[in-house]
Amino acid sequence: MDITLQGEVVRIQGDEFWHMTRVLRLGVNDRVELFDGAGGLVEGSITKVDKGGTDVELLEDARLIAPQGIQWHVFAAFGTLKGGRADWLIEKCTELGACSVTPLLTERCHTIAENRADRLVLCWLQLNNVSQSKLAFLASAEAPPLLRVLPKSSNEQNGLLIIGPEGDFTEEEVHALKSAGAAPVGLGPCRLRVETATISLLSALMLWSDANHQETQQCS
Structure with missing residues (x-):
């Protein structure tokens, strides 16, 4: 979504529309904040709600929001999770503030089902990704x-x-x-x-990095 200029009208559909109207029960004239996926935030007002979506009029120009705390990139071997478990994991990692979530291929991963392979982009974690990060934790x-x-x-x-x-992981992978x-x-x-391991580790690290961020702000 590209949201930039005051006065533009943005059409909200799909899961966001459902969440706004059915979960949050927002309606005409309610204020909302929209993100453009690239660090931009803008305030808007709902002007129309119909069966297909919601129209939001932007009340200001988009402004950049500086990231707070550490941006965590999650690499987890969940490509073979069944019964919606992979989708659930991605959803919860997103709620917790993960910067990215990548299904990880390892030697002990089972064969990926064809109906999952076209939805998940799996990768081998490149060791240079680890070596370039001073904060890398291996469960x-x-x-x-x-x-x-x-x-x-x-x-x-x-x-x-x-x-x-x-x-x-295998001993070779851990080494x-x-x-x-x-x-x-x-x-x-x-x-x-x-x-469970992914959510536990991410939750703990988000709390730790948030505490560090708060201490830094108090000292500055």
Whole structure:
């Protein structure tokens, strides 16, 4: 969505329309904020609601919103999750503020079903992605607890989360990721499914980075 100029009318359809009208129960003259997917934010007023969508008149020019805290990029081996679990995981990662969510191929990933392959863009995590990030955390059952590994503070703008398949990474994969700079972290004594481990790690890191951001603002 390209939203830039005051006075323009933006048509909202699909899931956003459903959420606005059925969940939030917004109607004509209600104020909303729209994002353009590229850091732009603009305030608007609902002018029309019909069966097909909602019209929103922009009340101002779009303004850029600076990212707050660390932008987390999630790499998780969930390409084979069934029954809507992959879609649910992407939705929850988005709600928690993940900058990107990428299904990860590993040696122990099963064959991807054809009806999933055309919806998910899977990748091998390139080791240079890890080596270029000073904050890269690798979920591992045998690793020290996450809270013991986290630095007290960080000025980094980006970080990586890496979660393997339910059969875990192979020893070779763990060695390669650690050699590239990923820090293994434990998520407690329980054996977690892929989506549970992903949400647990992302939630903890979002809270940690938000606390760092608040402390930085207070000191500045």
